[in-house]
Amino acid sequence: MFRNFKIVSNVIFGRGCFNQLDDILASRRTGDDTFVVFLADHVFRENEPFKARIPVRGRDMVIFVNTDDEPKTAGVDALVAQIRAACDRLPAGVIGIGGGSTMDMAKAVALLLTNPGSAADYQGWDLIRHPAVWHAGIPTLSGTGAEVSRTTVLTGPEKKLGINSDYTLFDQMVLDPELLAGVPPEQRFYTGMDCYIHCVESLTGTYLNTFSQSYGEKAMELCLEVFLEAPPDSDDKLMMASYFGGMSIAYSQVGVCHALSYGLAFVLGLHHGIGNCVAFDCLEEFYPEGVREFRQMMNEHHIELPRNLVSSLEDHQLEKMTDVALVLEPLWENALGKDWKTIMTRDKIRELYQRM
Incomplete structure (x- = not known):
């Protein structure tokens, strides 16, 4: 069976296109009592010029x-309660402005405003029953692919796992490369490497097909150009790499690195981008060419990864990391095939973690 998957229905791209957000939202504002919720990364809290550009x-x-x-399920639940307490009707839209974490929060809030219970109830595949509130994503970092993904990755009480659903997808993307200006170099690198690793895992996976290969090859080409050649339009190219990388895994899947990084995030609290980098640097056995290029880009940008993160963990923590990683069965199958359980045993996963 071929999967019939949804894509984001409206995309605007170009330098300065963020200024058209008011026009985009005009069709959502159908009366005096309608309102829009803007969820913005806290780094903009004191940025008065940027705040003035949000069309409130x-x-x-x-x-x-x-x-x-x-992003945590408890945080999503708290935001949903805050919005419901402020008004007795649904917002006309939820707008996420920021990096992958902020966009994931916006997607989850839009879903939980129309679906009962806690965000933790929906961690898994296709558990959402009702369409979300109309929602838009505006990335101010590039690489995560969150702007195009059908998942919103959340850490819950028991696991780190996405809410995977066609209803999760944004209804609108605003891709303005100008918004990437001023991102700290290390953060820019880690988020960009999320995109690069998406492509490596997609292009070497057993789920690979011409659709995902076409997007993945272009995204990888753009990542290598941005991080090894530094062209003047790097931000534009990185934003498109993120888009193409997200599309690549939409019809395939990620793999070993992402599965392991979820365990690192759950137990150690590592952010997704740096967690992927820490894990990927130890995966020559599975992705030899990708790890070689990754280290080349690290050297070019003078990146020093944190080391020995797992050495002081207690046994129960290693066990929990392993549990979190093993939940992600589609990732392991993509990476290693249908017999992946004979290859990726608990002992093997622990051994990989102990390298980090």
Whole structure:
């Protein structure tokens, strides 16, 4: 069976296109009592020029989301409660402005406003029953692919796992490369490597097909150009690499690195980008060419990864990391095939973690 998957229905790209957000939202504002919720990364809280560009009207809410930690189901539940307490009707839209964490929060909030219970109830595949509130993603970092993904990755009480659903997809993307200006170099690298690793895992996976290969090869080409050649339009190219990388895994899947990084995030609290880099650097056995190029890009940008992160962990923590990684069965199957359980045993996963 071929999977019939959805894509984001409206995309606007170009330098300065963020200024058209008010026009985009005009069709959503159908009356005086309608309102829009803007969820913005807390790094913009004191940025008055940027805040002035957010097209706030009437009863709109602007909420700054703390992204010091990975997005959590409890945080989503708290935001949903805050919005419901402020108004007795649904917002006309939820707009996520920031990196992958902020966009994941926006997607999850849009879903939980129309579906009962906690965000933790929906961690898994196709558990959402009702369409989300109309929602838009505006990335201010590039690489995560969150702007095009059908998942919103959240850490819950028991696991780190996405809410995977066609309803998760944004209805609108605003891709403005100008918004990437000023991102700290290390953060830019780690998020960009998320995209690069998406491509390596997609292009070497057993789920590979011409659709995912076409997007993945172009995204990888753009990543290598951005991080090894540094062209003047690097931000434009990195933003498109993120888009293409996200599309590549939409019809395939990621693999060993992402599965292991989920365990690192759950137990150690590592952000997704750096967690992927820490894990990928130890995976020559599975991705020899990708790891070689990754180290070349690290050297070019003078990146020093944290080391010995797992050496002081207690046995129960290693066991929990292994549990979290093993939940992600589609990732392992993509990487290693249908017999992956004979290859990736608990002992093998522990051995890989102990290299980090």
